Each structure stands twice: as C-alpha cells, then as structure tokens.
Amino acid sequence: MENIIKVSVIISTYNSEEWLEKVLWGYACQNFTDFELVIADDGSKKPTFDLIEKMAQQVSFPIQHIWQQDDGFQKSRILNKALLACKADYVLMSDGDCIPRNDFISTHIKHREKGYFLSGGYFMLPLEISKSISKETIFSQECFDLEWLREKGLNTSFKNRKLSSKGVLQKILNKITPTNASWNGHNASGWKKDILAINGFDERMQYGGQDRELGERLINSGIKSKQIRYSAICIHLDHPRGYKTQESIDKNLAIRAETKNENRTWTKFGVDKKELKEK
Template sequence: MKASVIMSTYNSEEWLEKVIWGFSVQTELDFEIIIADDGSGPKTKELLDKMRAEISMPLQHVWQEDNGFQKTQILNKAIIASKSDYLIFTDGDCIPRKDFVETHLHFRESGYFLSGGYFKLPMNISQAISKNDIISQKCFDIKWLVGMGLPSKNKLKLTASGFLAKFLNFITPTKASWNGHNASTWKSELLYVNGFNQEMQYGGEDRELGERLFNKGLKSKQIRYSAICVHLDHARGYVNEEMWKKNASIRENTRKNKVVKTLTGINSN
C-alpha cells in the first residue's frame, strides 16, 4: 500500500463515520485506515465492524483501555500496526477532501514531513453534513456552506487551487509544524525518533514530535492550502492547565537540548 492513514478517536461515532466516508471516496485508494482508539466503548467497534463491509480499503482498529487522555500512546501503537512505509495522520473529527491522500503522496519527499491545516465548521453545519454531502463533496463547496449559515469570510483554504494554493503555501506566516490533524512523513523517521512522547497528554504533544524531527535534521513542507479537511465542532473536556504546563516544560527541554529520541515512546509498547 502507498500509505497508512492513522486517525485518533474517542467515543465519537457520529463524527468518525463521517470522516471514514470522506476517506472512502478518495482519488487515491491504495491505502489502509488505522483507527487509533483511546478507550472508546463498544459502539465504536460496532461502527467499524459495519463499515468494513461498506468501504474498499483495509480498516484496522487499534484500541486501548480508557485511562484518561493517552493519545500519544495509542498513536504509537498505531504506528507499530501500520503496514505502509508512509504514514498520514489526521483526527476522527476531520473530513478529508477527496484529493487529501493523493496530495500527501504527491508532496512527500525524503528528508521532509508535510504540514497541513483544517477549516473549522460550526456545530450546526457539523451536525447537518450527511453521507451524501460527503460523497458529493458538497461539504467543501463554499456556496453550499454559506447557504448552511457559514460566515462569509476566510474561505481561501477551501477555494484556492493550482498556482494560488502553492503561492499561499509559500507566503503564509503559519509555521509548517507537525499538526496531528493533517501531517505525514515516512514511518522510518517516526521509528527513529521513537514516536510520540507518552509522558505528554493534551497540549502541544504533536508539535513536540515535529520538534524532534527537526532536531534529527528533517525539514517541513507547508501544504496548508493543498491538503484540505474540514473540522467538525466538539467540546474539549480533556483540557487542563496542569497538562499544558507539563507539556510546555517537555517541549522547552526538547528544543533546548536538541532531543531527537524520546525515552518514553514506541519502545514503551
């Protein structure tokens, strides 16, 4: 397979189903989907068992018991389970445009990781999007979104293409960091740095991985206006200040001491 798409989830079957439908209609279909499940209940497994019969690509379910926010641990387990040498990361609340996988494969390059973004949708539109809206790609159509109540501003991320998208990727002030909802690189690079730091919970854990990839010598490539996904709205009950402070301290150490390999990563599994 050309790629493994790894997406995180936790008790969010309605959003996850929409995301999987988005991957089912990709222009490039030679990839597997790996659901990195941080302790969901049985409804997620039931959904995935049903969807395996409805999509064409392999679908793996990598699950661990619920022990609070342990996304870094389940992502490392998903990396181990992946069967491709190129890994694309996203989240179970981000519906990909039909060229999402093709775009990541087009821009991949030895010595680089790719950095994309997302387009945030409000809750009412997130809930209204149907399977047919995803298959027909209406959910990426600005006129349709505005008709559904989307405020009419900041739409270049959905409308730019060709030279304009490349130009915007070049001039955007947004740093090409590792963004867990839209990033990719070679599996060998992630194994070298020992994957995600499992000491970290929510808040900068994705960026810290990217910082260690930089310390190894990788460069990043901006694909913010090329690899498009829409983000479905949700609450963030797992956020707390202590996590942020701890993660900020780990990131500071990673940058200051040029850490490449985390001590608590893939090999912990």
C-alpha cells in the same frame, strides 16, 4: 490482484461515533485508493466497535482498529501503538473529527519527499454546520463547497481560501502563510522510519502540543518540513473538549521547552521503552 498499500492513514478517536462515521465516508471518496486506515482508539466503548465493524463491510479500503483501555487522555500512547501496526512505509495522521476532501491522500502522496514531513491544516466548522453534513454531501463533496457552506451559515473569512484556492494560488498561499510548517495531529504525514528513528510520540504528554513536540524532534534530527496548508484539505467538525486542562498544557509546554533547549531527537518515553525498563 490485491492493491499494494502505499500509505497508512492513522486517525485517532474516542467515543465519537457520529463524527467518525462521517470521516470514514470521507476516506471512501478518495481518488487515491492504495491505502489502509488505522484507527487509533483511546478507549472507546462498544458503539465505536459496532460502527467500525459495520463500516468495514461497506468501504473498499482495509481498516485496522487499534484499541487500548480507557485511562484518561492517552492519545500519544495509542498513536505509538497504531504507528507500529502500520503496514506502509509512509504514514499520514489525522483525527476522527476531520473529514478529508477527496484529494486529501493524493495531495500528500504528490508532495511527499525523502528527508521531509508535510504539514497541512484544517478548516474549522461550527457545530450546527458539522451536524448538517451527511453521507450524501460528503460523496457529492458539497460539504467542501463555499456556496453550500454559506447557505448553512458559514461566515465570510480569509480562511475560506483554504477551500477555494487552486493551482498557482495554492502554492503562493502555502509559501506566504505565517503559520509554521509544524507536525499537526489533524493533518501531517511523513516516513515511518523517520518517526520511529526519534522513538515516536512522548507518552508523558497528554492534551496540548504532543504532535508539535514530535515534529520538533524530527526537525532536530535533520528532517525538514514542507507546508501544504492550502493544498491538503480536511474539514474539522466541532465538539466539546472535556479533556483539555491547563495542567496538561503547562506540562507539555515544559517538555517542549526541554526538547528545544537540549536539541533533543529522542524520547525515552516513546515506542521503545528499553531505557526505562533497564532503570
């Protein structure tokens, strides 16, 4: 009997096969298996296609590869396309440079609730440690083990508690963290109908806060947020960000200011563009 897909996991990628392969192995380790993976591909070339085709034969979960022509950094646009392709009524979003711990999806499922979206975080790794992670250390979960990471050169930090906290401590840290429970593109989940009700991502927005703006419209529409920063764990692999520009950041900040000041719940530049076509 075929498994019912209870959650659609969207991960974004762009010409980053080395990191994407590690991430896909992370999803192969999940202790919750009734999910599909929807790869939101912002214009990658053939090596990414080849990798996804190869990996689809080696993992047990279904993969949808949603691709668009390379037109610069257009993550919001491809995420909207991926959102429409999702088969489940619950959507978890992350990135193609974030390896999920084996309880990543089950944690989101455990905490999901009608009228809420969930806000997780990530654990940033330096480049050399990122490169040292292998399929074997993902399957053994060593790459989430503080002792293993320290042997590879990880510095001591309070943030390391993200990887080591369990049970009651997780709940306490989720409650007292000063970090807002915002929609984070690397680790957030919510109901598909709630995201479509605000028309998805604003496609005017490029790098810098487009995920936060989505969450701000969700909150304006009456959806509440729940913090699971110390419960839903993924490790972020380091890489350069050539697409990061001050111009796009400033433009996005202006759009977010409008969303806040005007209490917006809808964007004309989202999934449904009927209003734009009529003008």
